[in-house]
Every structure is written in structure tokens, then in C-alpha cells.
Amino acid sequence: MENCIFCKIVNGEIPSDRVYEDEYVISIKDIKPEAPIHVLIMPKKHINSINDVKEEDLQIISHIFKVAQKIAKQLGVAESGYRIITNCGKDGGQTVEHLHFHLLGGKSLPISIG
DSSP states (O other), rough: OTOOOOHHHHHSSSSOEEEEEEEEEEEEEEOSSSEEEEEEEEEEOOOSSGEEEEEGGGGHHHHHHHHHHHHHHHHHHTOOOOOHHHHHHHTTOOOOSOEEEEEEEESOOOOOOO
């Protein structure tokens, strides 16, 4: 997607503070962190939202959760705990139409919704 900011980050057109990268996903620090640890994990393949995940994408989605485990260990929050969030659609709070997961930790997170 030519106007997708996350696709531009994946392609190296926009600089980012990368935390992890492999052939399927990239993880970057969130530019407006809501916790001491706040990174985004996204597939390199453009998928608009969770509603657009196809059968052939399920391996990537599974991989994202394995990467989240690695990142949580790497950043020192695996034992203390962390939260993984994905927003879907306008009412769900999705602001970028490229599937991504927020990994937040590093403090006791408030229980609000969910």
C-alpha cells in the first residue's frame, strides 16, 4: 500500500527505532508510548486489520505471538507481565490501517476494558 505509514517503515522509507525484525515481522518502539515498554509488532505483509486476516496469513499471526514472547523476554517484562492489544476499525481505536499489535509493560497497567 503506497500511502501506508507502516509499509513505509517496513520498506525503510521512514526511520524507526527497531526492536526486532525477521523475514515476516518488524517491531518498533511506539512514538507515543503509554507505558515504559510500548512497542508495535506488525507483519511485513500489508493486512488492513484483524478482519482481513486470511487462512494463508494465520502462520504470520501465530509467528507474531512467538515474537511477542521473545521481545517481552528481551525487554525484561516476561516475568512481571505485559499486555498485547490490537485495535480493529474506527470504533475499536484503529488509527493506522495496517494490522499491528501493541506490547505494553514495565509498570502495573490499569484494568479498564477487557
